[in-house]
Every structure is written in structure tokens, then in C-alpha cells.
Amino acid sequence: MARDGRLGVGIIGAGHVGPVIGAALAGAGHRLIGITAGSDPDRVEAVLPGVAVLDADELVRQSQLVVVAVPSEQLAGLVEGLAEVGAWQPGQLVMHTDPAFGTAVLEPALRGGAIPLAVHPAISFTGTTLDLRQLQAAYAAVTGPPMVLPIAQALAVELGCEPVVIAEDDRPAYAEAISTASAFARSIVGQATGILRGIGVENPGGYLSALVSSTFERALREPVGE
Structure with missing residues (x-):
């Protein structure tokens, strides 16, 4: 070194x-x-x-x-x-x-x-x-x-x-959490933008950007179970 x-x-x-x-x-x-x-x-x-x-x-x-x-x-x-x-x-x-x-x-x-x-x-x-x-x-x-x-x-x-x-033994569980969060976010956003595109909303990703960001931010900060 x-x-x-x-x-x-x-x-x-x-x-x-x-x-x-x-x-x-x-x-x-x-x-x-x-x-x-x-x-x-x-x-x-x-x-x-x-x-x-x-x-x-x-x-x-x-x-x-x-x-x-x-x-x-x-x-x-x-x-x-x-x-x-x-x-x-x-x-x-x-x-x-x-x-x-x-x-x-x-x-x-x-x-x-x-x-x-x-x-x-x-x-x-x-x-x-x-x-x-x-x-x-x-x-x-x-x-x-x-x-x-x-x-x-x-x-x-x-x-x-x-x-x-x-911990070493906890890495598989950690990876599962990362994968679950990533897959869920992509799936839900993809579904929502598809619906908006289907009713003629231009740039559905941009339309949802503030809503999705604020919703995820709130969900991450709220205590589990509330």
C-alpha cells in the first residue's frame, strides 16, 4: 500500500x-x-x-x-x-x-x-x-x-x-432485499407509465417523476406497519 x-x-x-x-x-x-x-x-x-x-x-x-x-x-x-x-x-x-x-x-x-x-x-x-x-x-x-x-x-x-x-452469512438475504426493491420499483413504474401512455399522456415517465419520487421517499421514511 x-x-x-x-x-x-x-x-x-x-x-x-x-x-x-x-x-x-x-x-x-x-x-x-x-x-x-x-x-x-x-x-x-x-x-x-x-x-x-x-x-x-x-x-x-x-x-x-x-x-x-x-x-x-x-x-x-x-x-x-x-x-x-x-x-x-x-x-x-x-x-x-x-x-x-x-x-x-x-x-x-x-x-x-x-x-x-x-x-x-x-x-x-x-x-x-x-x-x-x-x-x-x-x-x-x-x-x-x-x-x-x-x-x-x-x-x-x-x-x-x-x-x-x-455479515458474511447475511449477504444472500441482503441481495434478496436489493433485488426485491429494484424489481418492484421497475414493475410498478412500468405498469403505471404504460397506462398513461395508453390514454395519450405524452412523456408519462416525466409526468410521474415527482409523484413516484415523493411516494417512495415517504414510504422509506415511514415506520414499518403504519
């Missing part, structure tokens, strides 16, 4: 989450080593202008903090594959962003001497710089071994989030 606390950061995953996490950490003063290739290089360039594109194993070997932001079904295999080629480095921080997993999924990196962390910012990522503003009002679920949990909490704060510790 750098003496001044600033880290060389490598991002594995160029979808909606990875580039935004990289931009937030760069904004906190960390140095971006690079990112793996993705299917939308123009969007990544807009969020991380001038960022180097590197293979995952080379990126890991050069980074002090590796952020793994890939789909759930790819996470375990990716971490194991990098272990098989000896990419993980002793003392290196490895942080994934998946809500469903704690740090057990990073065990292959731990075998290589890396320090495992799990940090999930609870926002719906668009993959654009608009997400940086969302992070400033968000919470983040953090999981890690007790001795290094403060590092996970500090990284969440540097992303702009308020950290909330979630």
Missing part, C-alpha cells in the same frame, strides 16, 4: 458499475492503473477519459487495489482463473461489488496473499457520470474480515457512501 494512503487501482469489468467505481476512487485521489476491455468503449471513455485498457492478469499484477465488478455468475470463475495464473499479489486489496457475496468468493485471491473485501453501493447504476451524484446520497454494504473491515468502510466513504456492515 502506498505510504500516503493513495492506491494504484485496477478495474476488472467495464459494464455499468466498474467505470463509475473507478471514477469515484480517482476523484478521491487514487491512481487508476487501467480497466479491462468492454463492449462499449465510448461509454467507458466518457466516464474514465484516457484510461488504459489492459488484460485482467496484467492489471492485477500492477494494482494495489483490484476492483472486480462483473456479473454474479462470472465472479467466482474469474477470481479462481486469476489465481491459477498466479496473478494475485501478497498484501494486495481485492474488492468486489456484488450484493450477493461476502468475501468467501474471493478465497482464491486470499490464498495468493491478497486481502478480500466486499463493498456494494446500493444504487441502480446507469454506467454514466450521473451515478457519481447518486453515490453521494447512498449507503454501501461492506463485508470483510474483522481486521480489515475498516479498510472496506473507508473505501465506501471514499466512494461517497455511508458504509453499513453486513
Whole structure:
């Protein structure tokens, strides 16, 4: 780790989450080593202008903090594959962003001497710089071994989030809560906008924006059962 606390950061995953996490950490003063290739290089360039594109194993070997932001079904295999080629480095921080997993999924990196962390910012990522503003009002679920949990909490704060510790065994329940809230919101809003569109209301999403925002805000603040 750098003496001044600033880290060389490598991002594995160029979808909606990875580039935004990289931009937030760069904004906190960390140095971006690079990112793996993705299917939308123009969007990544807009969020991380001038960022180097590197293979995952080379990126890991050069980074002090590796952020793994890939789909759930790819996470375990990716971490194991990098272990098989000896990419993980002793003392290196490895942080994934998946809500469903704690740090057990990073065990292959731990075998290589890396320090495992799990940090999930609870926002719906668009993959654009608009997400940086969302992070400033968000919470983040953090999981890690007790001795290094403060590092996970500090990284969440540097992303702009308020950290909330979630136990390893509670990550599946946490992921269920996140999935339920996200699916419900999309379903209800989609149904309502469809009805308004059907009766000729132009821009039904804009029409409902203030109503939906205020209703959700009230629901989130009201005590359960009232």
C-alpha cells in the first residue's frame, strides 16, 4: 500500500458499475492503473477519459487495489482463473461489488496473499457520470474480515457512501432485499407509465417523476406497519 494512503487501482469489468467505481476512487485521489476491455468503449471513455485498457492478469499484477465488478455468475470463475495464473499479489486489496457475496468468493485471491473485501453501493447504476451524484446520497454494504473491515468502510466513504456492515452469512438475504426493491420499483413504474401512455399522456415517465419520487421517499421514511 502506498505510504500516503493513495492506491494504484485496477478495474476488472467495464459494464455499468466498474467505470463509475473507478471514477469515484480517482476523484478521491487514487491512481487508476487501467480497466479491462468492454463492449462499449465510448461509454467507458466518457466516464474514465484516457484510461488504459489492459488484460485482467496484467492489471492485477500492477494494482494495489483490484476492483472486480462483473456479473454474479462470472465472479467466482474469474477470481479462481486469476489465481491459477498466479496473478494475485501478497498484501494486495481485492474488492468486489456484488450484493450477493461476502468475501468467501474471493478465497482464491486470499490464498495468493491478497486481502478480500466486499463493498456494494446500493444504487441502480446507469454506467454514466450521473451515478457519481447518486453515490453521494447512498449507503454501501461492506463485508470483510474483522481486521480489515475498516479498510472496506473507508473505501465506501471514499466512494461517497455511508458504509453499513453486513455479515458474511447475511449477504444472500441482503441481495434478496436489493433485488426485491429494484424489481418492484421497475414493475410498478412500468405498469403505471404504460397506462398513461395508453390514454395519450405524452412523456408519462416525466409526468410521474415527482409523484413516484415523493411516494417512495415517504414510504422509506415511514415506520414499518403504519
